[in-house]
Amino acid sequence: MERDRRLPARVRIVDVGPRDGLQNEKATVPTEVKVALIEALADAGVPSVEATSFVSAKWVPQMADAAQVMARVRRRPGVTYAVLTPNLKGFEGALAAGADEVVVFGAASEAFSRKNINCSIAESIERFAPVAKAARDAGIRVRGAISCAVGCPYQGDVDPASVGYVAKLMRDIGVQHAGVADTIGVGTPTAVKRAMEAALAVFPLDEVSGHFHDTYGMALANVYACLELGVSTFDASVAGLGGCPYAKGATGNVATEDVVYLLHGLGIATGIDLAKLRAAGRMVSGHLGRPTNSRVARALDARDAPSGIGTPA
Ligand code: HMG
Ligand code: MG
Numbered sequence: 087m088e089r090d091r092r093l094p095a096r097v098r099i100v101d102v103g104p105r106d107g108l109q110n111e112k113a114t115v116p117t118e119v120k121v122a123l124i125e126a127l128a129d130a131g132v133p134s135v136e137a138t139s140f141v142s143a144k145w146v147p148q149m150a151d152a153a154q155v156m157a158r159v160r161r162r163p164g165v166t167y168a169v170l171t172p173n174l175k176g177f178e179g180a181l182a183a184g185a186d187e188v189v190v191f192g193a194a195s196e197a198f199s200r201k202n203i204n205c206s207i208a209e210s211i212e213r214f215a216p217v218a219k220a221a222r223d224a225g226i227r228v229r230g231a232i233s234c235a236v237g238c239p240y241q242g243d244v245d246p247a248s249v250g251y252v253a254k255l256m257r258d259i260g261v262q263h264a265g266v267a268d269t270i271g272v273g274t275p276t277a278v279k280r281a282m283e284a285a286l287a288v289f290p291l292d293e294v295s296g297h298f299h300d301t302y303g304m305a306l307a308n309v310y311a312c313l314e315l316g317v318s319t320f321d322a323s324v325a326g327l328g329g330c331p332y333a334k335g336a337t338g339n340v341a342t343e344d345v346v347y348l349l350h351g352l353g354i355a356t357g358i359d360l361a362k363l364r365a366a367g368r369m370v371s372g373h374l375g376r377p378t379n380s381r382v383a384r385a386l387d388a389r390d391a392p393s394g395i396g397t398p399a
Pocket of ligand 1: 145172203234268
């Protein structure tokens with residue numbers, strides 16, 4: 087496929103399925119399933135996996151086994167294993183676990199910040215500052231996630247200026263990368279581009295990413311819109327798993343399989359083997375006892391299923 091030269095030649099996918107995908111599951115997912123999923127994603131060529139969160143188990147019980155997950159995963163050289171760290175306590179866990187990258191997660195909405203991490207935006211930055219410093223001192227990369235970058239379940243529309251404001255605060259404390267997150271999947275391309283441009287006024291093109299939940303089915307359109315801006319890193323979740331416990335009704339991230347299909351169709355390299363990725367999605371969906379949320383996986387499964395139509399005798 088001849089690539090449209092205006093789009094990036096290569097995209098880096100961060101699979102957030104083991105973290106964002108599983109954090110909302112009511113039934114405890116066994117540690118060995120999480121480990122198998124992370125390993126299957128790395129084996130499929132995913133360059134970066136958000137493996138777990140070092141957060142309070144009272145707030146997010148599903149992530150209570152963060153240290154065990156990190157200890158058991160067989161690391162594949164060259165793959166980044168990232169974890170969420172809301173504060174220094176979380177960072178200490180991440181450091182002990184040998185995380186390659188930590189993610190501090192703030193919001194462009196005050197109301198969401200309070201619901202998700204129990205503090206204001208300004209207080210969140212105060213908590214993130216020592217995390218960013220400790221991480222940089224330890225040679226660990228720090229990403230920042232900016233939730234509710236286009237819409238908030240409590241506040242409604244979010245002004246791009248709020249994204250720019252949080253991005254600046256994050257940059258000033260040493261955060262190296264801004265993830266623009268549509269937590270509840272309400273964004274459409276123009277709104278998402280505006281939010282992304284606000285982050286791009288603060289961070290360079292190769293240090294921003296898109297994180298789009300697919301609640302309204304807009305995520306792929308939003309990925310494409312950001313490709314047009316030159317953005318070349320996207321979070322996605324295998325099998326479209328997930329949702330945020332503090333964003334009612336929000337569904338999972340855009341399915342990694344669907345993003346990879348889109349990118350490969352556009353002639354954009356990802357390094358990911360779609361067949362192996364699909365197998366990872368099948369494995370975790372099988373464990374959860376649910377059909378995949380990936381349209382591409384469903385289509386390929388239907389294509390590959392025995393037709394059921396008998397051959398004429
Ligand atoms: P808090 O209650 O305000 O914190 O929670 P605290 O400092 O007062 O501590 C309360 C208790 O939590 C204490 O334990 C601490 O030790 C413990 P106790 O004395 O009561 O037994 N604690 C911790 N335990 C383990 N790890 C830690 C930790 N910190 C304190 N790191 C806190 C504040 C941030 C900890 C809490 O609100 C929390 O854990 N929230 C989790 C939020 C979360 O994980 N949300 C989902 C991920 S974000 C997301 O999905 C959005 C994203 O995908 C982008 C998008 O889509 O928008 C990234
Ligand atoms: Mg998310």
